[in-house]
Amino acid sequence: MISLRSKFLAVWGRISPVTETSQHSLLDLGLSADTERAVRRWLDDPHYASERPSLNGLLAEVEAGSAAARAELLDAFSQVLPIGTGGRRGRVGPGPNRMNPVVVRETAQGVVEALKAAGDTPQVAIVYDTRMHSRQFAYAAAEQCAAGGLTVVLLDAPRPTPELSFLVRRMGCGAGIVVSASHNPPEDNGIKIYGPDGAPGAPGATATGDLSTHAPDPAHPHDAQGADADGSVDAEPTEQAPDGARSGQVPRNGTSRAVSPAP
Numbered sequence: 001m002i003s004l005r006s007k008f009l010a011v012w013g014r015i016s017p018v019t020e021t022s023q024h025s026l027l028d029l030g031l032s033a034d035t036e037r038a039v040r041r042w043l044d045d046p047h048y049a050s051e052r053p054s055l056n057g058l059l060a061e062v063e064a065g066s067a068a069a070r071a072e073l074l075d076a077f078s079q080v081l082p083i084g085t086g087g088r089r090g091r092v093g094p095g096p097n098r099m100n101p102v103v104v105r106e107t108a109q110g111v112v113e114a115l116k117a118a119g120d121t122p123q124v125a126i127v128y129d130t131r132m133h134s135r136q137f138a139y140a141a142a143e144q145c146a147a148g149g150l151t152v153v154l155l156d157a158p159r160p161t162p163e164l165s166f167l168v169r170r171m172g173c174g175a176g177i178v179v180s181a182s183h184n185p186p187e188d189n190g191i192k193i194y195g196p197d198g199a200p201g202a203p204g205a206t207a208t209g210d211l212s213t214h215a216p217d218p219a220h221p222h223d224a225q226g227a228d229a230d231g232s233v234d235a236e237p238t239e240q241a242p243d244g245a246r247s248g249q250v251p252r253n254g255t256s257r258a259v260s261p262a263p
Helices: 004-012 033-044 046-063 067-076 101-118 134-147 161-171
Strands: 087-091 123-128 151-154 175-179 188-194
Touching: 033 046, 033 067, 046 067, 046 101, 087 101, 101 134, 101 175, 101 188, 123 134, 123 161, 134 151, 134 175, 134 188, 161 175, 161 188
Parallel strands: 123 151, 123 175
Antiparallel strands: 087 188, 175 188
16 A cells, blocks of 8 residues: 555656646746746646646746745645645645645545545545635545546535534445535635544544555546546436435536446
8 A cells, every 4th residue: 555645746756748838938937847847747737727727827927026926836836735634735726735626636536546445335425615616626526536436425515524424424435525624724725534434534544544545647537437538427316315415417506416426
């Protein structure tokens, strides 16, 4: 077993091909070679396409001479967002050291691998709070878990963390995910992992919440039987769950639902 943190760092260290699609001349920003390579990867690699507009905006501020934007850029690309007690928490924004859909999907894929390795029930419950982007992150996690072959029970309305613990045990899930940053500042968000007993910690993890898993390849986050090209999974509703959640397709909007992998 390899720690999720170590594997993410190993994957991040790979050098991907550089294309000429970047809108910014990174050579003029005086970045270190490692930071420049990391930023360029987020600009050019399709895996990070969802974060490209916000990253371009940040780079434009750096080019305009903003010291605050430069500090933000350097910190956002200084490391992979650490895995702490129960999961990951950090400021929302582009970069590997920030909370964004890419980091959420990679973390959710780690849950998929950990759950399968532990041999627990291939079903995960997901809830989210009222912080900014919480619903978006919950959907990203749900789609990633479904693409990995899990049945996902998603409560599509803000819920307190204790309800996730109840839901995991009530539904017999192998794991649970809460999109929340607890007591962190308002600009932060997070993704916390719970085990089949409803307590913090991933399947097969220790009480400290260290998440161990076989490594996914973040360059191909949606490679799973039954997943569409965008990572969503179509399936007919099959099971009624508490609070109106049910197994089926994750909707882009509307009522509380959950996702289930295609047969």
